[in-house]
Amino acid sequence: MHTIPRITVEVPVLSIGSGPSDYEGLGSYVRALRRPRGLHMTLLHLGVLDDFSHDVSEWTKGITSADAAVHSTLTWLDGLPVLEGFAGSAERLVPLGGGNVTGLEVDVPEHVRKYQVFLVQALHELLDGLLVDNVDDFILSSRALGFRSPHWLPHVAVGSPRTRNAGTREIQPLTIEFGESRIRNRQMLPGAGQ
Structure with a gap:
């Protein structure tokens, strides 16, 4: 089965702790520890591009077509500035996704929080340009965006909890250590590499 890629703005994890054993040590708290290579921190989740564009078209009652939303969103993604790599720290594991995932809660520098706020503001501007009214309501109700909370919790998902209701x-x-920001799955979007 072919899965449709989700689009996020994220920063890749380059290293955790002083060596591999520091990350592997989390295995005493987490079942099915994720491979270090794919770890990342999401700064903004857009979801599946087709779903997002259809949400916009439905919300605007067709005033903005799904095709127009796709084109504008791709242009918007390409215009986002890159956040340079940075270091953060973690001192606790927290439950995510209703308790089905465990993540490292990450303390990030202030400029990273400001960049994430900028991304949300930029999303508002994109949606304004797509003629979406009541932007905050759209963001919270869009199936593609999937925002469950207005607050961003910097985290790196690392696996499943060993026990149900594991808590913090x-x-x-x-x-x-995080690398510079990137658009996840950008190479799979229309017009990539042109």
């Missing part, structure tokens, strides 16, 4: 766990502090 304090851990030894870990330094996390």
